[in-house]
Amino acid sequence: MTMPSPPPSLPERDLLTGLRGPDSALRRIAQWQAPGGSIHALLLRINRFASFNMAFGTAAGDHALVEVATRLSRLMAGAPMCDRLVARVGGGTFLVAAQPCGREEWERLADELARQAGGPIADCNGGVLYLRPGIVLGRLEDGEPPVRLLGRLTHALEHADGRPGCPLLWADGALPAGGHSRRELEADLPGAIERGEIAVLFQPQFSAADGRLTGAEALARWRHPQLGLIGAETLFAVAGQSGYETALSRRIARLALEPAAGWPQPLGLSLNVTAADLAAADFLADLRAAIGGAGLAPERLTLEITEQSLVLDLDRSARQLGRLAELGVRLALDDFGAGFCNFRYLKVLPLHGLKLDRSMVEGIAEDPRDLAVLRGIVAMATALDLSVTAEGVETEAQRTAIAREGCATWQGFLGAPPLEGEAFARLAARSRVAPVG
Numbered sequence: 391m392t393m394p395s396p397p398p399s400l401p402e403r404d405l406l407t408g409l410r411g412p413d414s415a416l417r418r419i420a421q422w423q424a425p426g427g428s429i430h431a432l433l434l435r436i437n438r439f440a441s442f443n444m445a446f447g448t449a450a451g452d453h454a455l456v457e458v459a460t461r462l463s464r465l466m467a468g469a470p471m472c473d474r475l476v477a478r479v480g481g482g483t484f485l486v487a488a489q490p491c492g493r494e495e496w497e498r499l500a501d502e503l504a505r506q507a508g509g510p511i512a513d514c515n516g517g518v519l520y521l522r523p524g525i526v527l528g529r530l531e532d533g534e535p536p537v538r539l540l541g542r543l544t545h546a547l548e549h550a551d552g553r554p555g556c557p558l559l560w561a562d563g564a565l566p567a568g569g570h571s572r573r574e575l576e577a578d579l580p581g582a583i584e585r586g587e588i589a590v591l592f593q594p595q596f597s598a599a600d601g602r603l604t605g606a607e608a609l610a611r612w613r614h615p616q617l618g619l620i621g622a623e624t625l626f627a628v629a630g631q632s633g634y635e636t637a638l639s640r641r642i643a644r645l646a647l648e649p650a651a652g653w654p655q656p657l658g659l660s661l662n663v664t665a666a667d668l669a670a671a672d673f674l675a676d677l678r679a680a681i682g683g684a685g686l687a688p689e690r691l692t693l694e695i696t697e698q699s700l701v702l703d704l705d706r707s708a709r710q711l712g713r714l715a716e717l718g719v720r721l722a723l724d725d726f727g728a729g730f731c732n733f734r735y736l737k738v739l740p741l742h743g744l745k746l747d748r749s750m751v752e753g754i755a756e757d758p759r760d761l762a763v764l765r766g767i768v769a770m771a772t773a774l775d776l777s778v779t780a781e782g783v784e785t786e787a788q789r790t791a792i793a794r795e796g797c798a799t800w801q802g803f804l805g806a807p808p809l810e811g812e813a814f815a816r817l818a819a820r821s822r823v824a825p826v827g
């Protein structure tokens with residue numbers, strides 16, 4: 391990694407574009423710094439600028455840089471933040487920063503900057519040139535020296551080289567929640583489902599009493615040919631936006647059910663169910679067909695449902711879940727304790743288990759109040775004949791505590807992260823196994 395810490399002799403202003411140089415930009419950002427502030431920055435790089443210079447000549451390259459600098463400056467001059475700057479920090483690389491600024495706002499601005507830099511540029515011979523910008527976004531942590539943020543951005547930009555389809559990326563690898571690339575993902579998704587880019591990982595679940603393997607939760611991923619692995623939350627947000635949620639869920643169910651049918655008995659499979667799935671008229675028939683097609687005994691399948699999936703119409707959801715229970719599948723209320731818990735759900739829904747959110751498990755080994763809450767929930771669940779699964783178990787102390795308090799099963803990085811299907815099958819083949827719940 392090349393740390394872009396500039397020698398102190400660099401001029402304050404870049405001679406070609408008139409923008410600040412790197413030294414001046416970093417000093418300015420340091421002046422903005424205040425505890426709790428919200429400084430965002432980005433590096434915009436013209437991809438393959440050296441090749442552009444070779445192909446069109448350095449005069450054309452210089453002309454294009456000046457044009458990009460003008461466009462970025464003009465856009466930032468109209469931006470609503472109190473403080474903002476544009477600097478040139480390398481050949482075809484610009485640093486843009488502003489404060490105060492929220493994450494979403496910064497993404498929107500970055501999207502517009504990418505659009506401006508990628509727009510047509512008239513060349514000296516009456517032709518039109520196009521540059522391909524790539525952007526990495528970041529936020530200055532409290533007390534972080536600005537040069538370190540620049541280092542993080544530079545590092546991320548270098549590693550984004552293999553991802554040409556992604557114009558925007560956060561330095562920590564996150565994809566933007568809004569903006570251009572999100573729209574592209576929405577457009578890509580239907581084809582991705584067809585092309586088999588959706589994959590399912592399996593996170594092992596264990597018996598709290600004796601550590602035996604009880605099954606796995608299926609967790610979806612998108613193996614995007616340009617962007618690499620995209621996580622479940624982004625995937626489902628994109629699917630929700632583009633109306634492909636039920637098609638996606640259907641594909642995931644098939645991808646998960648088939649291998650699960652081949653796991654050693656009595657290992658179980660947990661599938662996540664969305665509000666859109668529950669609302670679909672053919673959900674039940676489709677699931678029944680998928681279970682039958684795979685040949686998995688319905689008792690080995692648990693559907694994980696979140697409260698958000700149920701709130702729209704509780705009576706309708708209860709009827710739908712009743713039919714599912716009649717199929718013989720188990721039902722668990724997922725993310726229990728993460729939001730507002732409506733205890734009525736526990737009374738009216740034909741549930742078999744509760745899945746404690748990670749936030750309920752996090753502090754139990756240290757904080758007596760967290761432990762008291764867990765104890766209360768387990769007591770209530772026991773009285774209602776519900777089995778409790780603890781999620782997000784990361785330490786041995788947490789595992790000991792949830793086992794002592796009566797949770798039936800657990801999953802978390804302490805046991806294993808989500809695994810590829812084959813890796814899970816290997817684990818299952820060499821493990822002692824136990825029934826779910």
Ligand code: C2E
Pocket residue numbers: 593608609610621622623626639642661662663664694724725748781782783784801802803804808
């Ligand atoms: P969830 O159902 O609560 O899934 C558990 C999430 O916690 C998973 O993230 C898992 O990788 C992560 N996790 C597991 N153990 C640990 C741990 O010890 N520590 C920490 N910090 N995290 C842990 P993932 O796979 O990114 O899924 C996020 C959410 O996306 C899921 O939350 C679920 O709501 C949704 N999702 C994932 N796959 C599917 C799917 O196939 N269908 C539907 N409808 N939703 C899905």
Ligand code: CA
Pocket residue numbers: 607662694724
């Ligand atoms: Ca889940």
Ligand code: CA
Pocket residue numbers: 724725726745746747748781
């Ligand atoms: Ca959960």
